[in-house]
Amino acid sequence: MKTPQALESVIDALKKLPGVGPKAAQRMAFHLMQHDKGAAQDIAEALINALSRVRHCERCNNFSEQPVCDLCQSSNRDESVICVVEMPSDVQSIEQTQSFKGHYFVLLGRLSPLDGVGPKEIGLDRLITRASEDVVKEVIVATNFTNEGEATAHYISEKLIPLGLNVTRLSRGVPAGGEIEYVDIGTLAQSIIERKSAD
């Protein structure tokens, strides 16, 4: 009875955000109602707007407001390379590097048989269809370097290599600015195995 029901509902709803527990949700709700009703309004409106407008691109699965996203429609991108990622946020990260000018395919997940996520769920048929287009020469499989991500990459590679495609994977190694002393052993081992000639 200390907190009005309407406020309690806000707290309950905010708890559904990733990384937000009961205490943080309460702090957010109280903050919005006491100090920033404008922000509360903005959040509500932005969510409602996004719910009605954001969908997945028919071609690459990335978020889009049109049936086919800007990136897939762009004439400035290299159609011969497709970068396969798990999540829309991965597209975001790779775009920020400005090191890739090809197209994407977002799996919206990774193979995880125990959770019932098989090749169908990650749209592998659609990926194969796209990768079979004549213009495509290379597929960069940029799934995460986790166990599931690696297994997914392996599975995808096995399906795509027979199509005569150049299937690649992101390099692993010491991160930019990394000090040898503090790099974990697995990464260091990888960077020794995959060492490059110093030219």
Add this chain to the structure above:
Amino acid sequence: MKTPQALESVIDALKKLPGVGPKAAQRMAFHLMQHDKGAAQDIAEALINALSRVRHCERCNNFSEQPVCDLCQSSNRDESVICVVEMPSDVQSIEQTQSFKGHYFVLLGRLSPLDGVGPKEIGLDRLITRASEDVVKEVIVATNFTNEGEATAHYISEKLIPLGLNVTRLSRGVPAGGEIEYVDIGTLAQSIIERKSAD
């Protein structure tokens, strides 16, 4: 162009939540749109509902859906004690202790002359009017033990003591479960000065 405008607006709006930076806001927005559209709907609806229904209690300033809150209307609470706190969240915390059965007055802030927050802004006149009611015998000044909270407590005490009220402040000392070794020096000093007879 990588993120649709509608999604970008969600990220911008979520950044206004306390403790949420650009990266967390992006993660939340992507999560909602990809995995939990129901939660997005719930949050939007809860906020809109709360914005239209939650107000401040006319008597204690706490959040309420009615002009006077449940707590102020309750006949089970001791009207002779008023606990003065800075924020509605403080009421929440004190209620959780189940150690206080009196009434509250929420300042909705603390004295902070540099920010233009004076006695008027924290509703001191209303507090004095309420504390002047015959039934009131004690006022517990439970502002924070920060510099501003202490200054506010001092100021309030000076106004209330002349009214013949018993004005008290929460005790300070070693926290429950606290180990002497790890308690900060200021707290330990306080707990020595305010030591109690072991009975």
